[in-house]
Amino acid sequence: MSHHTAETRRLSILDFPARKAAKEKISMVTCYDFTSAQVLNGTDVDTLLVGDSLAMVMHGFDSTVHATVDLMALHVAAVARGAPNKFIVGDMPFLAARKGLKDAMDGVQQLMQAGAHAVKIEGEKGQVELMAHIVDSGVPVMGHLGLTPQSVHGLGGHKVQGKAEAEARELLEASRRLEDAGCFALVLECVPTDLAREITRAIDIPTIGIGAGPHTDGQVLVLQDMLGMNPGFKPKFLKHYAQGHEMVTSAVNRFDAEVRHGCFPSAKESYR
Ligand code: KIV
DSSP: OOHHHHOOSOOOTTHHHHHHHTTOOEEEEEOOSHHHHHHHHTSSOOEEEEOTTHHHHTTOOSSGGGOOHHHHHHHHHHHHHHOTTSEEEEEOOTTTTSSOHHHHHHHHHHHHHHTOSEEEEEOOTTTHHHHHHHHHTTOOEEEEEESOGGGHHHHTSSOOOOOSHHHHHHHHHHHHHHHHHTOSEEEEESOOHHHHHHHHHHOSSOEEEESSOTTSSEEEEOHHHHTTSSTTOOOTTOOOSSOHHHHHHHHHHHHHHHHHTTOSSOGGGSOO
């Protein structure tokens, strides 16, 4: 039986390698707020990511550099209240894992106590030991390689990573080191399809791709992007599963027209 019909229980960390071993794909979408969490709680999606992309999508910043642990924890708590049936991953934001053990562990503690079941940490260089320490502390860690948006300024923009052979080898080695550090899954963002497939074959933990082609063990998209809330944002890797912008615009315009014409509220929506 497919996991989609029967499985209402929340995934645990043990399900991730099991899914890979069973060749069952893993789905993840971002979620930042209580209302969306309530909706997603009733869907088949496997896991929710409170991504630091919320700095851009919810707060209008031009990069994820502006997210803080306090901001992330506020959103994690709202999502945890709305989606009790979902495995929730909270992003460690910009520099949160780079300022020494105490600060990093305080950040992890804040996200976990806000309701996350795991944290995601971008990058690998200079933080493998820290990631192993977090894992050894009983906190599941999801890695994130390829395009790591917190490093947008260091990378010179939001670009596909690992196109050059040397860069691709380095990404493969970094993936192995993250697996050795104890990560339970690995996001691969914006890497060539063949490289994502090679990494996926080389490690036993599941890879979850965004802009990484079809051969990863799972896929993740930003909820608002897949719902088409911003029709102008259509990078190659994105598919719009709804016309969200159009739907909201037309509903609000209908409301506006009915208010102007005096047909809302009618007797039906009024108290006697
Ligand atoms: O912050 C985020 O939304 C992410 C996903 C795009 C993987 O890290």
